[in-house]
Each structure stands twice: as C-alpha cells, then as structure tokens.
Amino acid sequence: MKKRNRLLVKRTIITLVIILIVIVTLFPIYWMLLTSIQPKSELMNYPPRFFTTNPTGVHWAFTLKDTLPTFFNSLVIAFFATLIAIILGSMSGYAFARYKVGGDTLPFWILSLKFFPPVVAIVPYFLMMKTLRLIDTRTAVIIPHLIITVPFAVWMIKGFVQEVPRELEEAAMIDGASQLGIIRIITLPLIAPGLVVTALFCFIWSWNDFMFALILTRNQAITIPVAIAGMREAHGLMWGEVSATASLGTVPIIVLAILLQRYLVRGLSLGSIK
Amino acid sequence: MTKKRTSLFLVIPTVAILVLIVIFPMFYSITVAVQNYDIRIPNHTFAGLGNFIKILTDSNFYHAALVTGIMLAVELAVEFVLGLVLAMLLMQIPLSRKLYQPILLIPMMVMPVVVGYVGRLVFEIRSGPINYLLNVIGIQSLQWHASPHLALITVMILRVWRWTPFVMATLLAGLLSLPVEPYESVQVDGANARQTFFYITLPMLKPVITLVIIMRALEILQAFDIIYVLTMGGPGISTMPLSLYTYLKGFRYWDIGQASAAAWLIMIPLSILVTFFVKMMEEEEVEVEEKK
Structure with missing residues (x-):
C-alpha cells in the first residue's frame, strides 16, 4: 500500500512538471494567435492582456x-x-x-x-x-x-x-x-x-x-x-x-x-x- | 526489359537531376570563390586564394565563428539534457504520454521565421508578457534581444524552445526501442535507479544519442532564419553566426566572391559531421541486414 502511494505521488509530480512544460511550449503560439485577434487598442499596452473579451477579425x-x-x-x-x-x-x-x-x-x-x-x-x-x-x-x-x-x-x-x-x-x-x-x-x-x-x-x-x-x-x-x-x-x-x-x-x-x-x-x- | 535495364531506368533520372542541381552549382561556387566577382560587370579578374585570405583575416569572421561555437556548445548541452529529462519523464507516465507527446512536439513544426517573430512578441521590452511577468515577481524589465549581453541568450532560448522537442522525440523513440531483458536482470541484482541509468540506459542509447547530436550540430552550424528576423545579427555583431555573416557578405555588401569563400569554409565542419552521420547510418544498415 505504501509503495502504491509513493508511485502515485511520483506520477502526480511528473504530470505537474509535464503540464508546466506544456504551458511553456504552447504559450508563444497562444500569444501569437491572441495578438492576431486583439483590437489595436489592446495591443502593446501595459500591463499586457493575457486574453481578450472583444476579438476582432480586422488583422x-x-x-x-x-x-x-x-x-x-x-x-x-x-x-x-x-x-x-x-x-x-x-x-x-x-x-x-x-x-x-x-x-x-x-x-x-x-x-x-x-x-x-x-x-x-x-x-x-x-x-x-x-x-x-x-x-x-x-x-x-x-x-x-x-x-x-x-x-x-x-x-x-x-x-x-x-x-x-x-x-x-x-x-x-x-x-x-x-x-x-x-x-x-x-x-x-x-x-x-x-x-x-x-x-x-x-x-x-x-x-x-x-x-x-x-x-x-x-x-x-x-x-x-x-x-x-x-x-x-x-x-x-x-x-x-x-x-x-x-x-x-x-x-x-x-x-x-x-x-x-x-x-x-x-x-x-x-x-x-x- | 532485363533487371539491369529496369534498375538503370529507375535510378538514372534521380542521379542526373541531383548532379545537375547539386554538383554543378558546387563547382560553379568554387569558380566564383577564386574570382574578384563584381555583379555589375560581365568579366571578373582571377583572385586565387585572395577571397579566402580576406575572410580568414577578417576579425568579424572569427567573431561569427565564436558565436556559432557558443551556440553549438550551449544549445547541444541544454537541448540534450532537457530532451533526455523530458523523454525519461514521459517514460514514467506511459498512460498519459500519448496525450502530452504530440503537444510537446508542436514547436518543431513552427516555421523558424515565425519563431523569430514570436520572439519579438513575447520578449517585447515595454509591454511584452515575459517582462511583465518579471515585473510581477519584482524584477526589472530586461532588454532581451536589444541588449548586447542578452541578445545571444534570447536567440538561444528561442532555438532551444524550437528544437528540444526534436531531441526529446528522438531519444524517446530510442528509449522505447530498448530491449527489456537487461533491465530485468539488473533488477534481480538489486541495482538502484541511478546505476540502471548510467550502466544500462545510457550505454544502450549511445547510437541514438550520437545521431541526435550530429543532426543537431548540423542544424546549429547553419542557424539563420530565427536570427535574421529577431536581431539581424545585432546589436552590433553580437548575434551574428557564420551563415548570416556569409549571407550579408554576399547579399548586402554584394561581395559574391568572398561570400562563396566563406561558404566553403563553413562547409569544412559540416562535411566532417555528415561523413560521421553517413558512417553511422551505414553501420546501422549492416546491423539490420545481419538481423534479417
């Protein structure tokens, strides 16, 4: 039982690490897609917006x-x-x-x-x-x-x-x-x-x-x-x-x-x- | 048709076309490299080894070689370690691997030019997401690709992002193809995980590791697209590798003869690596034939 728990903990940690890597992997592509549908008024503002509520098709x-x-x-x-x-x-x-x-x-x-x-x-x-x-x-x-x-x-x-x-x-x-x-x-x-x-x-x-x-x-x-x-x-x-x-x-x-x-x-x- | 005639009919078009599109331009390139080539006039004077000497006495060439060398050392080490760690982690989660693996492979399908552009987006100095996240945790904004100290690191971060998936995927395929018997027998002998890794996994994986490293080195020696879009070799010449140096010599300063000479100098390490690669593939082919 103890061994099974340890395996479970190990797999959970590995899965979390992999999910973190997945985020790093996808983020730049997400950011490119996001930029392509953001209205001009939202682009290059500080702080940057990590999602948009009013997407535009103009670009x-x-x-x-x-x-x-x-x-x-x-x-x-x-x-x-x-x-x-x-x-x-x-x-x-x-x-x-x-x-x-x-x-x-x-x-x-x-x-x-x-x-x-x-x-x-x-x-x-x-x-x-x-x-x-x-x-x-x-x-x-x-x-x-x-x-x-x-x-x-x-x-x-x-x-x-x-x-x-x-x-x-x-x-x-x-x-x-x-x-x-x-x-x-x-x-x-x-x-x-x-x-x-x-x-x-x-x-x-x-x-x-x-x-x-x-x-x-x-x-x-x-x-x-x-x-x-x-x-x-x-x-x-x-x-x-x-x-x-x-x-x-x-x-x-x-x-x-x-x-x-x-x-x-x-x-x-x-x-x-x- | 006899067997021999059929086979010649099948092979000759390919060989003829390859000779025409590869061998002929290569010889042409050598003749250009020994001329004082001026694109505006039809006749060019003979330069002998003059172009090669000019390149070999140009300090920018050595700087470009240094940049390429740094990229080789850093990228090979980082991509290999990250790729191997990721491959080993994926081996530990056999069930969800099929879900994560295709996602992790996405960067290597992204057009290198787009990787360079996306680099400009995410590393944007004033309002890019990376500097913003740094500010959130209390670090000042960095200049990234605009800074002479950080530009090469920024380039390498993007290149590691693009290419680590390739290393991971190839090593994972290698790991999955390893036989299980050696693992079973060391388990009986009571070896721990570290011993198993260093004495069983790494030695058995050696051919795959060598292939991956050669293929990566070949690509790194020709690094061009991402840098062209992100920094164009700058600031100054801090991110100018050999291929960009050659391109600019030929197509910005229009010194075609010197560009050819520089290209042939890059060819030297490349052909050594290709020879190694082909040798390894030949050995593998022999092994496969023997198994049959």
Whole structure:
C-alpha cells in the first residue's frame, strides 16, 4: 500500500512538471494567435492582456486580402518540390531497395545530400537564376528545394520498400506481371501510407524554407516566410497583421503534424530509429 | 526489359537531376570563390586564394565563428539534457504520454521565421508578457534581444524552445526501442535507479544519442532564419553566426566572391559531421541486414 502511494505521488509530480512544460511550449503560439485577434487598442499596452473579451477579425481580413498571392506561391512551390521528390524517390528508392544499384555508395551519397547546406548553394543559385532570368519566379525556388526533398524521399521510400516482403512481388512475377507492373500494382499501394508521410515532410520543409526563397524572389514569387520577414521590416508596429500572417503560415502545418504525429519521429530521424 | 535495364531506368533520372542541381552549382561556387566577382560587370579578374585570405583575416569572421561555437556548445548541452529529462519523464507516465507527446512536439513544426517573430512578441521590452511577468515577481524589465549581453541568450532560448522537442522525440523513440531483458536482470541484482541509468540506459542509447547530436550540430552550424528576423545579427555583431555573416557578405555588401569563400569554409565542419552521420547510418544498415 505504501509503495502504491509513493508511485502515485511520483506520477502526480511528473504530470505537474509535464503540464508546466506544456504551458511553456504552447504559450508563444497562444500569444501569437491572441495578438492576431486583439483590437489595436489592446495591443502593446501595459500591463499586457493575457486574453481578450472583444476579438476582432480586422488583422485576419488584412492578411487574407494582402497575402493570398503569397500563400498561393508557397502552396505551388511546396507542391511541386514534393511531387517531383515523390516521383523520383519512388523510382530510385525502389531500385536501391530491391536491385542494390550502385551498391551502398550511391544511396549513401544521396543521403549525404539531404544535409547539403543551403548557405553554400545560395551564391551559385542566385547567379545561375540571374543568368537564366528566373529570379522572382516560382521555378527558381522549386529547383533548389529539390536538393533537400529528393534525397529525403529517396531515403525514406527505400526504407519503406525494404519492409515489403519480397514474396508478394515474386508471386505477382509468377503470374506474369512485368517488373514495372509489379512496382505499380503491388509495391506502391503497399507503401502508400509511407508515401503520404514522406510527401508531408517534403511539403513542410519546402513550406518552411526561408533562405532560398529570400534570395531567389523579389516580390512576385515571394513565399510566406519571406513575406513575414519583410512585413517586420516594412511596418514595425503592425503586430496584429504580422501575427495573423504568421498564424496563417503556421497553423495548417501544426494541424497536419498532429494528424500524423505517429510517423513524425521516423521522418525526423530519416528512419534511423524505428 | 532485363533487371539491369529496369534498375538503370529507375535510378538514372534521380542521379542526373541531383548532379545537375547539386554538383554543378558546387563547382560553379568554387569558380566564383577564386574570382574578384563584381555583379555589375560581365568579366571578373582571377583572385586565387585572395577571397579566402580576406575572410580568414577578417576579425568579424572569427567573431561569427565564436558565436556559432557558443551556440553549438550551449544549445547541444541544454537541448540534450532537457530532451533526455523530458523523454525519461514521459517514460514514467506511459498512460498519459500519448496525450502530452504530440503537444510537446508542436514547436518543431513552427516555421523558424515565425519563431523569430514570436520572439519579438513575447520578449517585447515595454509591454511584452515575459517582462511583465518579471515585473510581477519584482524584477526589472530586461532588454532581451536589444541588449548586447542578452541578445545571444534570447536567440538561444528561442532555438532551444524550437528544437528540444526534436531531441526529446528522438531519444524517446530510442528509449522505447530498448530491449527489456537487461533491465530485468539488473533488477534481480538489486541495482538502484541511478546505476540502471548510467550502466544500462545510457550505454544502450549511445547510437541514438550520437545521431541526435550530429543532426543537431548540423542544424546549429547553419542557424539563420530565427536570427535574421529577431536581431539581424545585432546589436552590433553580437548575434551574428557564420551563415548570416556569409549571407550579408554576399547579399548586402554584394561581395559574391568572398561570400562563396566563406561558404566553403563553413562547409569544412559540416562535411566532417555528415561523413560521421553517413558512417553511422551505414553501420546501422549492416546491423539490420545481419538481423534479417
């Protein structure tokens, strides 16, 4: 009985500590959302208000009107950076898992590219896109994003294919299906959940990227992060408007991530801890 | 189609594209680094190692390296300890873990630019909530990111907030995948909690710890977004790490040649870490194959 009580006390203390950490974790996001719906008269007053009784939609209205093209740019760029990565990743990820093309060297070379530092790439990309007259186009941002998304997709999909039992493919082979047919009919449907997770990670990476978009866009093709960084410079005191834009860029990703949190760790650690 | 031809058909597009978008720009970057590159004119004079020498004799470069070094040491230590403690705490409450874990992971999904902006909001000097709470408990308002002494600490607080969840989640996954047998046998031997932790848990967790630390170090060496929004390297150059130094050289002072040279200098520690990382992944792959 005494032992059970001690366990109960221990768990209560741990739970309290965790709740405290949860508050610290959520507070900045709460504060951003709060700022985005507070009327101007309540912003930047002392003492600050920790909640609001008369929320307003003016900042969100401003954001939806003003940053909609930016939002669309982010969507298009992230969509193509993801789609191309998934197509190439499915093809070569399969080949690496099943045929051992290029032995170990080639897949590990591709893995190492996942960590290629954007800071090294920004100068050559800026000069190349300038020569090609692609500065301030969505294409100019999609291409360098592939440096990160393609190796990531190859590596993740390789891992997922390795988990599909060979016997399933062999059975289809006996039934006379071609090799590419097997990939399409047997393997890809089996790893579909893995493809979804991989796609989401590529999407989030591209969506959140700042450095490439900052250097390769001017005003037509800017993405949400670039817009947020620019708003800060242009209008120092537009706390409500910037908060609404920042929320618009963040909340969809958080929702997606919570829906997929079961797979999160695998994606983050490149499948190194299963 | 033969097996060989199928596999080549599947792999060649990826390899070709990666060579085009990675290898070609890298070589291009080297050629830029050895020129006196002036963006306004079409032809540039050869500089040899001049750009590298200019960077290596610039005291701001060493200051940036120091800032990056401080961030590496402090963030790795703080994030690792906090992440491990949180992971161990979550291990103790198996039932409610599923409720808390997804909430604790939220910061790492927040766009880094937004983290920087939120930092401006909560650390706002005159009426921000953090200074207000400090005032409530009788402490004077701090200058946070506007203070040369506190700015780097403010940056690191935000970065720890953003990245500790990653460390926690990865270590927790590692803890959950540990075998139970060693724990059962030391329990029979009567080991206490501390001994179990230092002699069983930590050694078994070592591969995961190494991976986490390398992945974090790779990110810290490239820290950019949060600082760009929060301080732009200031006040003065007190929060300017290597990547921001490189960016400003190239895209504010338009010295493209020196920026390339600086980028290649950052590449050195990064490639060492990546080599380590790939080696570890290779070893793990071999182990998995052997188990099969």
